[in-house]
Amino acid sequence: MALKKSDLYSSLWKSADELRGGMDASQYKDYVLTLLFVKYVSDKAKSDPYSLIEVPEGGSFDDLVALKGAPDIGEKMNIAIRRLAEANDLQGVINNADFDDPNKLGEGKAMQDRLTNLVSIFQDIDFTGSRAEGDDLLGDAYEYLMRHFATESGKSKGQFYTPAEVSRIMAQVLEIPKDAPRSTTVYDPTCGSGSLLIKVADSAPNGLSIYGQEKDNATWALSRMNMILHGNETHDIRQGDTLSDPKFLKGEQLQTFDYFVANPPFSVKTWKNGFDKEYGRFDGFAEPPEKNGDYAFLLHMVKSLKSDGRGAVILPHGVLFRGNTEAAIREELIRRGLIKAIIGLPANLFYGTGIPACIIVIDKKEAASRTGIFMIDASKGFEKDGAKNRLRPRDMRKIIDTYLAGEEVERYARMVPLSEISDAKNNHNLNIPRYIDTSEPEDIQDLEAHLKGGIPNRDLDALGEYWDAFPNLRDELFRPLREGYSELTVEPEQVTKVIEESEDVKALTSTVSKAVEDWWNSHRGQLEAIDSQTRPQQLIEDLGDDLLEKFRGRPLISEYSVYEQLMSYWNDTMHDDVTLIVGSGWVDAAQPREARITGYDNKKKPKYESADLVFGTGVKAQRWVTDLIPPALIIDRYFADEKAELDRLTAEQERISQELQEHIEEHAVEEGLLWEAVNDAGGVKVKDARDRLKTAKLEDAEADEIAALNTVIKLFTAETAAKKSVKDGMLQLDTKVIATYAKLSEEEIRELVTSDKWQTVVAGRFASEVDTATFQLIRRIQELGKRYDETVDDLDAELEDLQKKVAVHLADMGIQ
Structure with a gap:
């Protein structure tokens, strides 16, 4: 059976659980990632004779398996991993974790059991076919672990991981040509675990030549492992402080690259430690302030970029507006036309800080002719993910599409002329809210409407996207009252019924359904043709790109909302399904x-x-x-009659159970007909009823009690029989279902999966978008209707009526 992403994630996190308690998350990541690496390269060497990683005798994962249960397992694991490191010049990269450390792993039997269990978890994972072309399952699992390690490590130790969603955006904004040769260079001067570099290289069909530098030795080791796990064995990642000791030099100058990406540490106060040579990084610029290294990193990158190169860097928002020396540097960058775009991101995205950051795109190629800076304010597009915020697929895609189109989007993006940025008012301040107002229109209370009644047409006009989608609905719901005001034709409580039964709403639902069906059918052949050569990532990109086109420009239903529904289902279910089919084929993947x-x-x-x-x-x-294929799909297609009969039996059993419960509740009360049958627990069981019936007959009890006891016994008996019928029916149905899997043809399996499973779920998710939109309209109209339902005159009249009633009551009591 092919390896599913969810199963791999579960196994890897279970391995981390084995290590909890003895060490911090920032330490046990070294153990888990080392074993992940050894297992992967060992499996790959077995299946790929051209693997660039040599697995020597005594240095494979099989050698670790042979050590399970051994009293000296920790010591021998260190030796085996060291052999693998020495064979591939990876000393200090993959052998940093000490598997013989009693302070972290326990002593004696505790260490022996812990390491044995740890090896067993990885032993059950088969990476032989894990790298289906274009879909790096292993690399994704590595990122999964890195994200969780960053989360658990806390602020001080989470800097080694950049969220994959941000990395993907940065890879796309570089706009690397599809035909770029592999010799094209990309550089990250603060590469951390290497995730940014990998995402950029993956975005280029031919790959790229990867260069990077990382200050922290342990994180440098992670990046080296990460590169190999992602198939980038020929990377050049060097260890050292980029600002004080740059490793990529060409003579006395910095080496230059075609592209750069970076997520440097924010606002480093010690960046000048050891700094004694500029390498021309500040030529023509003011020197960055001593206590803040943001611009020091940025200017290093600018200097490391070829004359026609492009780069993207994540920096805190402060670089856009801070004054003094940084203002002078910013002004010079703007004057030279080096800044192509700025993308404002949501706060709390990054591990290690909660402050908002931005992506600054540097482009030297067209700098001389640049007349504006394209700004995107994406700060409001995210979802909560535990303690952090996270970009959704829709948020990522909207940023990328908007950037590549370069078109203005209201309250989201605009091209800001350099003349506006440099005028007296703004004075080279790049703070995004100066140029893009993202605030929602204020919901204004209308005084005249409160005084005279009616709903302001201004509020109705603001719902224009709904009237575009439902052209007749406004006239169905409203009629003119006076100049500038309308009134509802129905009570606010009836708005839901009118909208849901509207022909316009039905028409939109039908249109969306037809668009989904057309889109799905256009890809049906592609889906049914999934085989061992299919690239899952390319498949979902094709589906997603076409879906966006199909829904772009449609009224009310955002293309990004349906895209989110597709990507959510892909991530939750469909990716695993496709991975299974790619790895095992349709027939084997379908078997229980x-x-x-x-x-x-x-x-x-x-x-x-x-x-x-x-x-x-x-x-x-x-x-x-x-x-x-879940059993429900088999049942719906092949055993509908049996399911209907089982539903009937279940309904009958529930009816009898309810009748029994009601009978007991009615009569098992003090002085009730079943009171003498109530047991010590306060209930009535069938044995209690039978015992009391026997005694009651001997005592010549009243006929009503005898009848009640007979009734409850009869109901207990009927319930038992009904439950048995349901159980037998379920067993018979399940037996038929389990036998059916082996009989399914490949064509039937394709139909069950692509139509009954995938298409049905996706269509249902898309239909929910129409439901969501209509609900929002209903809620707004009801809100407006209730807001202006009573005028001030109505309230005055009601008050006067109440005063009269109070006066009458007072008079009745003799109070004048």
């Missing part, structure tokens, strides 16, 4: 498999992953997992 043991409870009984079909109980039960 036995549920895996995930651990053991305190009594050493096994715990299993969630199963879709279970036959029997306890340890002897047969548990089956259906990764690709």
Whole structure:
């Protein structure tokens, strides 16, 4: 069975759990990532005779497996990993973790068991086919671990990871030509774990020549492993402080590159430590302030860029508006036309800081003729992800599309002329809110409407996107009242019914459904043709690009909202499905498999992953997992009659159970007909009823009690029989279902997956966008209707009426 992304993630995080307690997350990442590396290169060497990584005898993962349970397992693991490092000139890269450290791994048996369990977790993972072309499953898993390590490490130790979403945006804004040769260079002077460089290289079909420098030795080692895991074995990543000891030199000058990307540490106060040579980095610029290194890094990158090069760097927003020396540097950058674009990002995206940051795009090629800076304010597009914010697929795609189009988007993006930036008012201040107003229009209370009634036409006109989508609906809901005001034709409570039953809404729903069907059908052949050569990432890019085109310009339904629905389903389910099919083929991927043991409870009984079909109980039960085709799809297509009968039996059982419950609740009360049958727990069981019936007959009890007891016993008996019928029906249906999988043809499997599963879910998600839009319209109209429902005169009249009633009551009480 091919390796699913979700299963790989689960296994890797379980390996981290083995290490918790003895060390900080910033330390146990070294152990997990080292074993990840050894397992991956060992599997790759078995399947790829041209692998650039040599796995020597005594230095493979199989050698680690042979050490399981050994009393000296830690010492021998260190030796095996060192052999692998020495064979590939990776000393100090993959052998930094000490597997024989009792302070971190425990002593004696504790270390032995912990390392044995750790090796076992990786032993169960098969990376042989994990790198389907164009879809780096292993690299994604590495990023998954890095993200979680960054989260758990906290502020001081999270700087080694840049969120993948931001990395993808930066890779796209570089606009690297599709035909760029592999000799094209990309450079990151503060490369951390290398994620930015990898994303840029992956965006170029032919790959790129990667260069980077990283100050921290441990993080440098991570970047080296990361490069190899991502298939970039020929990288050139060097260790050292970029500002005080740049490693990429050409004579006495800095080496230059075609592109750069970077996420340098924000506002470093010690950047001048060891700094004794400029290498021309500040030529024509003021020297950056001693206590803030943001512009020192930026000017280093500018100097390291070829005369026609382009780069993207993440910096804190302060670089856009801080004064003094930084203002002078910013003015010179603007004067030279070096800044092509600025993209404002949401706050709290990055590990290590919560402050908002921006992407600054540097472009030397067209600097001399540049007349403006393209600005995007993307600060409001994100979702909460635990303690951090995270860019959604829709947010990333909107940023990229807007940047590449270079077109103005209201309250989001505009091309700001250099003349406006440099005028007396702005004086080279690049703070984005100066140029883009992202504030939503204020919801103004209309005094005349409160006095005289009616809904202001201004508020209705503001709903223009809805009236464009529903051209007749406004006239259905409103009629003119007086100049500038309208009134509802129905009560606010009836607005929902009118809108939901509107022909306009039905027409939009039908149009969206048809667009989805056309889009899906245009890719059906591509989906049904998935095989071992399919590149999953290319597949979803094709689907996503075409979906955006199909919905671009449509009223009310944003192309990015449906894109988000597609990408969410892809990430949750469809990617794993496609990976299974690519790795195993349609038929094998569709077959049920036995549920895996995930651990053991305190009594050493096994715990299993969630199963879709279970036959029997306890340890002897047969548990089956259906990764690709859930049983419900088989039932709906092949056993609809059996399912209908089971539903009927279930409904009948629920009816009997409800009747039984109501009978007991009515009569099992003090002095009730079933009171003598109530047990010590306060309830009535069938045995209680039978025992009381026997006694009641001997006591010649009243006929009503006898009848009530007979009724409850009859209902208990009927419920038991009904439950057995349901259980038998479920077993019969499940038996038919499990037998059906092996009989399915490849054509039937394709139809079940592409139509019954994928298309149905995607179409339902897209339809929910129409529901969401209509709900928002309903809520707004009801709000306006209730806001102006009562005028001041109405309230005065109501007050006068209440005063009269109070006067009457007072008079009745003799109070004048």
